[in-house]
Structures are given as structure tokens and as C-alpha cells.
Amino acid sequence: MSVINVNDKSFQPYLTASEIDTQIKRLGIEINGDYAGKRPLFIAILNGSFMFASDLFKELTIDAEICFIKLASYKGTRSTGHVITSIGLDESLKDRHVLIIEDIVDTGKTLSEFLPQLKDQHPASLKIAALLHKPEALLYPINIDYLGFNVPNKFLLGFGLDFDGLGRNLKEIYRLVEP
Numbered sequence: 509m510s511v512i513n514v515n516d517k518s519f520q521p522y523l524t525a526s527e528i529d530t531q532i533k534r535l536g537i538e539i540n541g542d543y544a545g546k547r548p549l550f551i552a553i554l555n556g557s558f559m560f561a562s563d564l565f566k567e568l569t570i571d572a573e574i575c576f577i578k579l580a581s582y583k584g585t586r587s588t589g590h591v592i593t594s595i596g597l598d599e600s601l602k603d604r605h606v607l608i609i610e611d612i613v614d615t616g617k618t619l620s621e622f623l624p625q626l627k628d629q630h631p632a633s634l635k636i637a638a639l640l641h642k643p644e645a646l647l648y649p650i651n652i653d654y655l656g657f658n659v660p661n662k663f664l665l666g667f668g669l670d671f672d673g674l675g676r677n678l679k680e681i682y683r684l685v686e687p
């Protein structure tokens with residue numbers, strides 16, 4: 509691994525593929541234990557979480573389902589402020605054990621606005637798995653139940669995370685080199 513360039517920015521290696529894999533395997537073991545017999549429904553939030561969701565899901569040895577959604581945010585036409593809606597959530601969440609799969613929790617805004625909508629559907633339980641979390645950036649209180657790594661408040665790239673649409677394919681995670 510060495511420094512890479514995407515558009516006009518440079519990124520240096522931060523987490524190796526093997527370090528990521530080790531944490532995902534650990535989370536898989538925990539989830540297998542906690543959700544045995546509960547047939548959890550994973551809800552993976554696109555785009556960034558596709559690679560984490562796929563690797564984590566492969567670690568499961570229990571019965572589980574997965575679906576993928578996109579969150580669209582827009583300003584309400586009246587004074588409703590910022591609204592987040594999900595696209596592609598067809599399943600009923602009532603009485604289901606739901607586990608949200610996120611690539612990274614940064615400010616926590618996305619999840620803090622979206623979780624109440626899911627709670628309205630009365631799931632049996634609602635938890636969050638995130639590969640990465642920037643504690644210093646958190647502005648909205650979010651409790652992450654299954655976390656891969658706490659990371660510094662720096663822009664990260666790779667393993668699903670993009671910069672201007674590029675870099676999602678990288679097997680490792682890189683961080684921005686600041687001038």
C-alpha cells in the first residue's frame with residue numbers, strides 16, 4: 509500500500525484489508541451470538557455500506573435477511589426543514605429484529621433523522637452496526653451497537669467510501685493527506 513491520488517487529492521494508507529477483515533469477523537461472531545433464533549433483518553444503507561454489508565453478511569451462520577435502501581434528503585416545501593426518506597424499504601419491520609448497516613457514522617445526522625421513522629414501525633429491536641465512527645465529529649447522539657473502528661475526524665476513502673464517486677473499490681481504507 510502506498511499513497512494514491514484521486515482527482516486532485518492524495519490519500520495515505522490507514523487500515524489494511526486484513527485489519528478490516530479481522531474486525532468484521534469479530535462483529536460477525538458477536539452478531540451470530542446475539543441474534544441466534546431471531547432471524548434478524550439487516551438494512552444496509554447505500555451506497556457506502558455495500559462492501560461492509562456484504563463481508564459482514566458472509567460471516568453469519570444464523571438465519572438472517574438483508575435488504576438495501578437509499579436515503580434521500582431534501583428540504584421540505586414548507587417549514588418542515590430537512591426530511592429524510594428511504595427508497596426501497598418494502599419489508600414490514602413490525603416485530604422484526606432490525607440491524608442497520610452503515611459504512612461510517614460521522615455527525616450522526618443521517619441516522620438520527622432516519623431512526624425515528626423506523627421506530628414508528630415497531631420493530632422488536634433496532635440496533636446499529638457501523639464499520640467506522642468519528643467520535644469527534646458526532647453532533648447527534650447515536651449509540652452504535654456493533655462498531656469496527658473509531659477513527660479520527662479525517663476524510664477516509666476506500667472499502668465502499670468514495671471521494672467524488674471514486675475509490676469505493678479499494679480493499680483498504682485510506683485517509684486524506686492534508687497539505
Ligand code: IMP
Pocket residue numbers: 556610611612613614615616617618619662663664665669670671
Ligand atoms: P452523517 O450523517 O454525518 O453521520 O453522515 C454519514 C455519511 O456521510 C456516511 O454514511 C458517508 O456516506 C458519508 N461520510 C462521512 N464521513 C466520510 C468520509 O470520511 N469519507 C467518505 N464518506 C463519508
Ligand code: MG
Pocket residue numbers: 553554555556557610611612
Ligand atoms: Mg453512507
